[in-house]
Each structure stands twice: as structure tokens, then as C-alpha cells.
Amino acid sequence: MSTLVQDAIPVGLIEEIAVELNKKAAMAIPSDVMARFDQLIAQETEPLSLLVLEQIKANAELAIQSGRPMCGDTGLPRYYVKIGNEAPRIQGGMVAFENALRRAVAAVTKTLPLRPNRVHPLTRADHDNNVGMHAPEVTYTFEPDADWIDIIAVHKGGLFGSDYRMLFPSDGVKGIKRFFLDVVAEFNRRGLACPPSVVGIGLGGTKDTCFRLGKEAACLRYVPDRNPDPLVAELEEELTELGNRAGFGPMGFPGATAIAAVKIECAYAHTGGMPMSVHHFCHATRRAVVRIFPDGRHAYRDDPQWFTPYYRRNVVEW
Ligand code: SF4
Structure with a gap:
């Protein structure tokens, strides 16, 4: 009725x-993120990072069972x-x-x-x-x-893991990679972004649009999906791999699984610039x-x- x-x-x-x-x-951590935790557990080779990943997954399961945040x-x-x-x-x-x-x-x-x-x-x-x-x-x-x-x-x-930089068009993909790695290193070496994280990147737009899109990319993209633009999808995969070669595991321990995924969203920008924002959605991916x-x-x-x-x-x- x-x-x-x-x-x-x-x-x-x-x-x-x-x-x-x-x-x-x-x-309840969403099922796509839980499935990604399983993949990261299968690929992490550092014993301490592996233990931390397993505990993160166990904690997420316990939260659902006990009805607690x-x-x-x-x-x-x-x-x-x-x-x-x-x-x-x-x-x-x-x-x-x-x-x-x-x-x-x-x-x-x-x-x-x-x-x-x-x-x-x-x-x-x-x-x-x-x-x-x-x-x-x-x-x-x-x-x-x-x-x-x-x-x-x-x-x-809401405390750590986000940053913004106005790049020049001539910085190109190299500049994007450099800023991405700067942010990953800055926050992950101290475990401040509580990785493994979904990293959202806003590319282009005005400063506020760039920031908004990057945050939405981190929080609102389904982990297994691909950006429909093949160029952007390829960069998402490349940055995920690059980020996980920077030496960080979960919570900043040595490892290769700090980045659960990289998601990029674009907006048309001023012809003289290429604004870029980076956002970490920590392992508590609550949506x-x-x-x-x-x-x-x-x-x-x-x-x-x-x-x-x-x-x-x-x-x-x-
Ligand atoms: S897991 Fe996320 S919400 Fe919890 S302390 Fe770390 S950054 Fe904050």
C-alpha cells in the first residue's frame, strides 16, 4: 500500500x-571495501602489515556483529x-x-x-x-x-589526508604523480591517514570544485568501478600501483598496501592551470x-x- x-x-x-x-x-564498511581488504591481505608480504590488515578486517566484522561504530x-x-x-x-x-x-x-x-x-x-x-x-x-x-x-x-x-596544489598545464602527468606521491608520503609515513585508504583526486575546475570532486571521488566511487574515460582509468590504475610502491602499508607500517584504490574525477579548468586535490578516505570507509x-x-x-x-x-x- x-x-x-x-x-x-x-x-x-x-x-x-x-x-x-x-x-x-x-x-558497516561497504561490501566493495571489505572485498578490497581481502585482496590487500592476499597481496601484502610484510608480516606486521599483514597482521594489521587482518585486524582491520576483524574489527570491521566485529562492528557489524556488535552493532557499534x-x-x-x-x-x-x-x-x-x-x-x-x-x-x-x-x-x-x-x-x-x-x-x-x-x-x-x-x-x-x-x-x-x-x-x-x-x-x-x-x-x-x-x-x-x-x-x-x-x-x-x-x-x-x-x-x-x-x-x-x-x-x-x-x-x-576529518583531520588528515587532504591537500591542494595549483599545477601548471606543463607539469602534465609527471606533476600529477609528484604531488600525489608528496601527499601519500606526507600522511602515510606517520600513519595519519589511517591507511589503507581510497584516495580521491580532483583534477581541474575552480579551487572549490576541484576540492569537492576529489573528496567525492574518495567517498562516493564504488571501489571496483573504472572511470569511463580510458585515459583517466589508466591513470587511476597507474597511481594505485605507484602509491603502493612507495613503501607504506596499513597505518604507515612498512608494506605495499596503503592504497586501496585511486579514483580521479575531472572538471574543466582555467586554460592557464591544472588544479589538483588529493583526499584520503581512511580504512573506516563509512558510507x-x-x-x-x-x-x-x-x-x-x-x-x-x-x-x-x-x-x-x-x-x-x-
Ligand atoms: S580510522 Fe579514520 S576515523 Fe578512525 S581515527 Fe583513523 S582517520 Fe580517524
């Missing part, structure tokens, strides 16, 4: 789903929302929708619990609920020929995805499907 109220998705349902979504994000630092909860062009309205509109998302973060912070990480940058005031000014962040995008709403919750570690259909049915899945052909569109008209 339809749960629609006056052709609108009930906002209470959105909140209920968002609570469940945040719980899943905090506790998989890291004591439960990161910074945030949302990515994709709205189908034909999706029904939400009861109370988008302001009610955002309130529901904020209430869900506050509720899960209390009940799961999540660590209340969000504080005012100067006063250090803490609302004890991970909600505050611009927290949790919500990023929106849209999808043609779709009547559903996707909500993705990401709880990302959860749900699709809500017009009749209120909803389905959880692991693949964010964030980078659709429409999202990467390269033409004037769609």
Missing part, C-alpha cells in the same frame, strides 16, 4: 530512514542527496527535508552513539549532537528521468546509501552511483 500523503513523501519517513542510514554508515572517532557525518527530476515533493518541502536529516544525525549521535565531534572552531562549543553551523553538510545534485531520491550518509575522518521511491518504499545498497553520465555531462544540452 502506498505511504504517500497528499502526493508527498512523509517527512517522518525521511527522518526514520536517515536514522537507519547513519547507523549503517557508522557500523567501527572506529572510536566516528568522523564528521554529512550527506549527499541526488533528487530525480520526476521525484514527488517531500511533505513540508526541502526545509523540512533538511531538518529531518539534521534531526537524524542528532538522534544517532545520542543513541548509537557517535562521538560528538563537531565544535565551534574558536570557542570549541559543542552541541553534543554533531549538528551546528554548516554541520552536517548536505550536497545536492539531480538526475533526469528518475522519480526517486537517493540519500548517502558519509562519516569521514551508506538508500533510494526512496515515490510510494515510500526504500532500498539500501553499497554502490553510491553518484557519478552518473548526467553528473559528468560535458555538453550544453542534455
